[in-house]
Amino acid sequence: MDEEPLDDGATHLTSLELIAAADGDVDEAALHHLRQCPRCLQRVAALRSLQQALRHRLYRALCPSTDQLVDYCQGLLSPAQQVLIARHIAACPHCSAEIDLLMQRDPLIDRLLLSDLLNVRLSRYAR
Numbered sequence: 001m002d003e004e005p006l007d008d009g010a011t012h013l014t015s016l017e018l019i020a021a022a023d024g025d026v027d028e029a030a031l032h033h034l035r036q037c038p039r040c041l042q043r044v045a046a047l048r049s050l051q052q053a054l055r056h057r058l059y060r061a062l063c064p065s066t067d068q069l070v071d072y073c074q075g076l077l078s079p080a081q082q083v084l085i086a087r088h089i090a091a092c093p094h095c096s097a098e099i100d101l102l103m104q105r106d107p108l109i110d111r112l113l114l115s116d117l118l119n120v121r122l123s124r125y126a127r
């Protein structure tokens with residue numbers, strides 16, 4: 001049984017700290033915590049692969065946006081769009097890999113966090 005609740009008495013990194021850590025921007029305290037907390041370390045790793053996927057995506061102008069893929073995963077798109085994106089994913093190894101990532105993501109990396117991450121990334125790349 002490894003699914004203990006998050007409030008196990010330990011002070012874990014906040015979402016923002018996790019994102020910063022995934023970016024390689026980590027302070028002493030966070031680093032110290034990560035060394036002894038597999039849970040936070042795993043989240044940082046998940047965020048990092050998500051960031052890498054996002055980075056790759058920026059070169060694929062024809063692909064649906066990550067927002068759209070997230071909506072697709074959650075079934076929030078119109079039926080026509082769902083079909084369109086399903087068809088694209090079937091033909092696009094990049095997007096299907098990203099869908100895998102989105103589907104297996106830690107519950108912590110929820111929609112809100114994901115769009116935060118996306119905004120940070122996009123503003124950084126848009127300069």
Ligand SMILES: [Zn+2]
Pocket residue numbers: 010011012013033037039040041
């Ligand atoms: Zn932790």
Ligand SMILES: [Zn+2]
Pocket residue numbers: 060062063064088092093094095096
């Ligand atoms: Zn694609």
